[in-house]
Amino acid sequence: MTGIRKVGVCGAAGTMGSGIAIVSARAGFETVCHDVDGEGLERASSQTASFFARSVERGRMIEEDRDAALRRLSPTAELDALADCDLVIEAVFEDLSTKQALFRALNPICKDEAIFASNTSTLSITQIASGCGREDRVVGMHFCLPAQLMKLIEMSPGINTSDEAFEAAWAWTEAAGQNPVRTQDRPGFILNALLVPFNNDAIRAVEAGIASPADIDTAIKAALGYRMGPLELIDLIGLDTQILLSEAFYPITLDPRAAAPALLRRMVAAGRLGRKSGRGFHDYEGSAMYGA
Amino acid sequence: MAYAIRRSGESRSFPTGDSFLTGAAEDADTVVLLGVPYEPDPSRRAILIELGTECLGVHTGESAGEEGSNAVGFARYRNGDDPPSDLVELVRQPNTEDRAIEAARAVFEGAGLTVVVSADRIGRIVDRLVRPKYNAALRLLDDGLARAEDMDMACRLGLGYPDGPVERAVRGGLAYHHEVSSALFVQSGQPGDAPARAAVVARERSERR
Numbered sequence A: 001m002t003g004i005r006k007v008g009v010c011g012a013a014g015t016m017g018s019g020i021a022i023v024s025a026r027a028g029f030e031t032v033c034h035d036v037d038g039e040g041l042e043r044a045s046s047q048t049a050s051f052f053a054r055s056v057e058r059g060r061m062i063e064e065d066r067d068a069a070l071r072r073l074s075p076t077a078e079l080d081a082l083a084d085c086d087l088v089i090e091a092v093f094e095d096l097s098t099k100q101a102l103f104r105a106l107n108p109i110c111k112d113e114a115i116f117a118s119n120t121s122t123l124s125i126t127q128i129a130s131g132c133g134r135e136d137r138v139v140g141m142h143f144c145l146p147a148q149l150m151k152l153i154e155m156s157p158g159i160n161t162s163d164e165a166f167e168a169a170w171a172w173t174e175a176a177g178q179n180p181v182r183t184q185d186r187p188g189f190i191l192n193a194l195l196v197p198f199n200n201d202a203i204r205a206v207e208a209g210i211a212s213p214a215d216i217d218t219a220i221k222a223a224l225g226y227r228m229g230p231l232e233l234i235d236l237i238g239l240d241t242q243i244l245l246s247e248a249f250y251p252i253t254l255d256p257r258a259a260a261p262a263l264l265r266r267m268v269a270a271g272r273l274g275r276k277s278g279r280g281f282h283d284y285e286g287s288a289m290y291g292a
Numbered sequence B: 001m002a003y004a005i006r007r008s009g010e011s012r013s014f015p016t017g018d019s020f021l022t023g024a025a026e027d028a029d030t031v032v033l034l035g036v037p038y039e040p041d042p043s044r045r046a047i048l049i050e051l052g053t054e055c056l057g058v059h060t061g062e063s064a065g066e067e068g069s070n071a072v073g074f075a076r077y078r079n080g081d082d083p084p085s086d087l088v089e090l091v092r093q094p095n096t097e098d099r100a101i102e103a104a105r106a107v108f109e110g111a112g113l114t115v116v117v118s119a120d121r122i123g124r125i126v127d128r129l130v131r132p133k134y135n136a137a138l139r140l141l142d143d144g145l146a147r148a149e150d151m152d153m154a155c156r157l158g159l160g161y162p163d164g165p166v167e168r169a170v171r172g173g174l175a176y177h178h179e180v181s182s183a184l185f186v187q188s189g190q191p192g193d194a195p196a197r198a199a200v201v202a203r204e205r206s207e208r209r
């Protein structure tokens, strides 16, 4: 059971925010979709409508439920529209001061009992909460990409988070049909803490001439049953994003595996960003592979 | 592609009963050595040497980065005590003959296996990448990041993996994980390759028995 009725999503025009809003509205919660980018909100609204239309086509949802879910979504560029939300989930840019400023601005607007959740991938929940005025009601709620399809949520309390707020946020994720797992307020929580260094190791294997990117991906898929090899995954994530992730982790963990490999920086400098630039460790225009 | 097998004792790649053993010819241009000492024989197209955690150079000798012949190392990937996977990692030296690699590929692909080629480094491709990850997962578990089952579930649900790192390392055997990690660590000196505490415990317990 959750006492949460109305949910706000900040950054709802973005990749994650729009998916989180779908999860919330689909599960029956009134959902206020906030973003500073008004045009982006319109784009997100039409993408959401197409997503629900496909869900109906594929028999995952009936038309009445789709219509009801769409009615529950209200886009806005005004922060004041979040005033009566019980839970506000932020998925704005991955920048500490942006997230801190948002929670500080929301604090006097929202109800005292409202819970703030952050979808940050790399920042500290305790730091994001710091100075917002309700540090005891801020939780980490990390959805996976694409949020509208993936069930996992990594839930983490900050140092000052009350058990009550954490449990209420946890109950909401279950009511929203998600699978929460409890983790700590550490860089990358579980998934990225394991994945970012693993991906860097795969890059270092290419750099050391151990094998071609194609063979590294084939080996990992055949040996472990993964759907994607690490270098295919980095191409999808973006090599520039892999640098940002490494730079977020390494200074905190000082784990050498988390440090961005030299080859990664050279490839980004050469414009090989992965799928989005047509070329990364694999070539998406031709069939050639990069590396050994 | 015809192949002959010279075998002594149980092979990790092809345990007793594996159809690869029964598919062998009496003699052939390509010979697969399973636990039998390597003798150079340039008249063969390829000599395929099954490896454990060691480098191919242990069998063939090395000459400052110029080594290579018709000898090709191989191992079918196996997570400790798990049954062998469909992956065969071939190991080549800088001057390994291409025709020997092609023969090795034809032999294993003919048996329905997936083949990749690795440089002659401890851990080859897969263990080089997964053992530090299992060590990290075991250390994060000790640090109280999350419960083992939550870490595993996160990897299954969040990344679509068939299993998580802790359950996989435990299923394969933590003492075996210690053996592979130690071999990697001796070569690399990287802290991530050093066996995690739980693996050290498993190793010490296995020695007491």
Ligand SMILES: NC(=O)c1ccc[n+]([C@@H]2O[C@H](COP(=O)([O-])OP(=O)(O)OC[C@H]3O[C@@H](n4cnc5c(N)ncnc54)[C@H](O)[C@@H]3O)[C@@H](O)[C@H]2O)c1
Binding pocket: A010, A011, A012, A013, A014, A015, A016, A017, A034, A035, A036, A037, A040, A090, A091, A092, A093, A094, A095, A098, A102, A119, A120, A121, A122, A142, A143, A144, A145
């Ligand atoms: N993309 C991923 O794979 C992924 C996965 C899990 C978590 N995350 C995390 O989710 C968050 C968002 O990532 P994304 O990839 O969706 O980014 P994105 O750039 O797609 O979206 C961010 C959105 O936030 C909006 N925004 C920025 N500042 C704002 C403010 N002050 N108020 C309201 N809206 C604001 C932007 O207009 C944009 O629409 C980040 O913290 C990121 O680390 C991302």
